[in-house]
Amino acid sequence: MDQNPPRSTSVTVADVARRAGVSKATAARVLGGYGTVSDRVREAVTAAARALDYRPNELARSMTTGRSGTIGVVVGDIENPFFSLAVRGITDVARQAGFTVILINSGEDVTAEKAAIRTLLAKRVDGLIVSPAKESELDHLQEVARSGRPLALLDRGSEALAVDTVIADDRNAAEAVTRRLLALGHRRIAYITACDTSDHLFRTPTDINTGSVRRRIEGFLDICREAGLAEMERWVHVGASSPEHTRRIATDMLRASGRPTAIIASDSVIGLEVFKASCAIGLAIPSDLSLVSFHDADWTSVTSPPVTVVRQPVYRLGERAAQLLVERLNGEGMEARRVVLQTEIVERASVAEAPA
Amino acid sequence: MDQNPPRSTSVTVADVARRAGVSKATAARVLGGYGTVSDRVREAVTAAARALDYRPNELARSMTTGRSGTIGVVVGDIENPFFSLAVRGITDVARQAGFTVILINSGEDVTAEKAAIRTLLAKRVDGLIVSPAKESELDHLQEVARSGRPLALLDRGSEALAVDTVIADDRNAAEAVTRRLLALGHRRIAYITACDTSDHLFRTPTDINTGSVRRRIEGFLDICREAGLAEMERWVHVGASSPEHTRRIATDMLRASGRPTAIIASDSVIGLEVFKASCAIGLAIPSDLSLVSFHDADWTSVTSPPVTVVRQPVYRLGERAAQLLVERLNGEGMEARRVVLQTEIVERASVAEAPA
Numbered sequence: 275m276d277q278n279p280p281r282s283t284s285v286t287v288a289d290v291a292r293r294a295g296v297s298k299a300t301a302a303r304v305l306g307g308y309g310t311v312s313d314r315v316r317e318a319v320t321a322a323a324r325a326l327d328y329r330p331n332e333l334a335r336s337m338t339t340g341r342s343g344t345i346g347v348v349v350g351d352i353e354n355p356f357f358s359l360a361v362r363g364i365t366d367v368a369r370q371a372g373f374t375v376i377l378i379n380s381g382e383d384v385t386a387e388k389a390a391i392r393t394l395l396a397k398r399v400d401g402l403i404v405s406p407a408k409e410s411e412l413d414h415l416q417e418v419a420r421s422g423r424p425l426a427l428l429d430r431g432s433e434a435l436a437v438d439t440v441i442a443d444d445r446n447a448a449e450a451v452t453r454r455l456l457a458l459g460h461r462r463i464a465y466i467t468a469c470d471t472s473d474h475l476f477r478t479p480t481d482i483n484t485g486s487v488r489r490r491i492e493g494f495l496d497i498c499r500e501a502g503l504a505e506m507e508r509w510v511h512v513g514a515s516s517p518e519h520t521r522r523i524a525t526d527m528l529r530a531s532g533r534p535t536a537i538i539a540s541d542s543v544i545g546l547e548v549f550k551a552s553c554a555i556g557l558a559i560p561s562d563l564s565l566v567s568f569h570d571a572d573w574t575s576v577t578s579p580p581v582t583v584v585r586q587p588v589y590r591l592g593e594r595a596a597q598l599l600v601e602r603l604n605g606e607g608m609e610a611r612r613v614v615l616q617t618e619i620v621e622r623a624s625v626a627e628a629p630a
Numbered sequence: 631m632d633q634n635p636p637r638s639t640s641v642t643v644a645d646v647a648r649r650a651g652v653s654k655a656t657a658a659r660v661l662g663g664y665g666t667v668s669d670r671v672r673e674a675v676t677a678a679a680r681a682l683d684y685r686p687n688e689l690a691r692s693m694t695t696g697r698s699g700t701i702g703v704v705v706g707d708i709e710n711p712f713f714s715l716a717v718r719g720i721t722d723v724a725r726q727a728g729f730t731v732i733l734i735n736s737g738e739d740v741t742a743e744k745a746a747i748r749t750l751l752a753k754r755v756d757g758l759i760v761s762p763a764k765e766s767e768l769d770h771l772q773e774v775a776r777s778g779r780p781l782a783l784l785d786r787g788s789e790a791l792a793v794d795t796v797i798a799d800d801r802n803a804a805e806a807v808t809r810r811l812l813a814l815g816h817r818r819i820a821y822i823t824a825c826d827t828s829d830h831l832f833r834t835p836t837d838i839n840t841g842s843v844r845r846r847i848e849g850f851l852d853i854c855r856e857a858g859l860a861e862m863e864r865w866v867h868v869g870a871s872s873p874e875h876t877r878r879i880a881t882d883m884l885r886a887s888g889r890p891t892a893i894i895a896s897d898s899v900i901g902l903e904v905f906k907a908s909c910a911i912g913l914a915i916p917s918d919l920s921l922v923s924f925h926d927a928d929w930t931s932v933t934s935p936p937v938t939v940v941r942q943p944v945y946r947l948g949e950r951a952a953q954l955l956v957e958r959l960n961g962e963g964m965e966a967r968r969v970v971l972q973t974e975i976v977e978r979a980s981v982a983e984a985p986a
Binding site for chain 1: 698699700708709711714715717718721725730731732733734735737742745746749752753754873899902905906909927928929931932933934
């Protein structure tokens with residue numbers, strides 16, 4: 275490597291063409307992967323590019339081929355194992371299809387999400403996969419869709435945005451969990467989510483901007499209503515957006531008289547903090563408190579007791595989103611598709627009959 | 631938003647200049663943030679850019695200002711909580727300094743790492759933070775360093791590469807852990823790492839390409855040698871690169887006669903699988919098996935027993951790497967700096983005297 279020209283970024287298509295003894299247009303066709311040339315010419319150009327350590331200028335490449343070979347991904351929180359696993363699903367499919375995945379974390383902040391998308395568009399990614407932070411602010415995504423840049427939504431979608439969308443069957447999962455807890459005699463069932471409202475209070479599901487979570491809460495409330503439980507809205511707690519916030523919410527809740535006998539955690543980061551808070555207060559799971567967490571995170575099977583979870587098809591969510599995007603990048607024109615993947619309840623030992 | 635031109639990416643500096651009634655060079659000066667113009671002209675150009683929804687072509691911007699406002703980060707495995715936490719440290723500092731972080735996962739594969747760096751350079755990132763997959767293959771990073779693009783190494787460094795480097799005091803941590811286990815009477819102590827060798831066998835630390843892990847193994851072997859334990863190399867197991875691999879390695883090891891009485895897990899993903907394998911086989915922690923894991927992952931405090939860990943300053947590693955990079959991006963010329971952050975052993979309940 276040390277014998278190579280030190281600043282290979284300055285090697286141009288013209289340099290490669292000269293070394294290969296072909297015209298610049300021919301070299302550009304080979305290096306850009308378009309048009310037709312003979313095998314002999316292709317080999318000569320490829321060998322010259324290798325010898326000179328030619329590195330394509332991405333913008334130039336994208337102007338000739340319309341491709342930069344990259345997919346931009348914007349997720350809410352890469353520290354949440356849900357998203358890191360979904361990103362692996364995306365990356366595995368993308369790599370197979372010859373694309374590099376470029377990731378930006380929005381921190382579930384819609385301003386950061388807009389900036390991330392601007393950056394990725396400016397970097398000329400070929401397509402985007404986004405897990406929108408807020409379903410009420412989709413103008414920037416509408417704009418991407420209108421510009422014709424392929425876009426797929428991950429885990430969260432909106433009927434208002436006609437683009438490829440892959441979500442999990444969150445509503446059904448929440449309904450099944452709620453039915454199970456009701457059957458075991460629970461009536462004081464709390465739902466805790468990281469989503470927040472302007473005044474940190476929950477009144478109605480339409481307050482919740484993240485579709486996956488809104489659908490879960492709708493399912494939870496509907497099943498409670500069917501069972502004759504009114505005003506369960508007051509058992510929905512928002513704003514558990516960090517371990518510290520969750521600990522405070524869970525601790526306050528579990529110390530109150532009339533504390534919940536069951537808690538549904540909207541993700542595994544919340545589930546873990548509820549588990550810790552319950553231990554710290556001295557409440558036994560499941561005899562004092564039943565716990566169900568969304569996401570089958572790695573730790574949920576090694577606690578005592580192990581935690582009952584909603585296993586979402588997380589890897590598959592990423593994989594399907596990337597597949598839809600790659601199909602579209604390959605020019606397969608079609609209507610926007612909406613894929614809903616099934617969830618599964620994994621019964622472990624954190625759920626029991628409500629204490630008398 | 632609907633009134634905006636639908637394809638704003640096609641708006642050029644010339645369009646903005648025309649609308650503002652100034653020359654293209656003047657418009658470019660304002661939009662690029664360089665040179666001097668009157669406030670009136672600046673306002674006219676800014677207003678025109680806003681009206682046309684002008685979006686700078688990043689390459690053009692980087693040619694005029696030398697900045698694209700982005701930092702490229704390449705990590706080994708974003709699913710490992712170590713890296714996702716370090717990336718948060720990087721992102722927090724970068725955002726503060728006005729940079730967007732673009733992340734690419736190498737999967738600890740040096741070919742993917744090279745491709746990632748090529749992509750990021752082609753996307754004109756202003757600087758790079760890399761956690762190199764292999765210290766024996768650094769030519770591509772040497773080249774980045776030679777090109778003058780600011781580069782910082784995270785968690786792994788090499789004396790051979792004179793760039794800003796932030797690592798943890800891995801050797802000291804491993805020495806302290808080993809001393810502690812020896813003092814409790816352990817002699818059969820296994821070390822399990824995701825790093826691999828060409829034939830999946832460990833002979834000498836120089837086989838290990840990841841500096842942080844190599845330094846830990848050196849510390850482990852040195853302290854064993856000081857205690858009169860010979861040939862502890864055979865207790866070092868490589869290739870625990872996935873939960874499945876780790877489970878097999880741990881299960882085989884724990885089922886063998888002359889099984890280890892203590893295991894040091896080189897990261898928390900491995901620690902979790904060792905914990906699970908031990909439970910599955912029916913070995914009690916810590917009476918049958920002592921376990922120490924690197925990285926204070928979230929699950930380690932909620933198991934029964936909770937797991938003794940080496941707490942690495944993970945967030946701080948990312949934060950410092952980003953600070954060094956931003957300083958360099960701000961043109962503070964200086965020699966390459968090497969920062970070594972302290973680790974800490976968090977004693978929980980997974981370590982006890984060796985069984986008789």
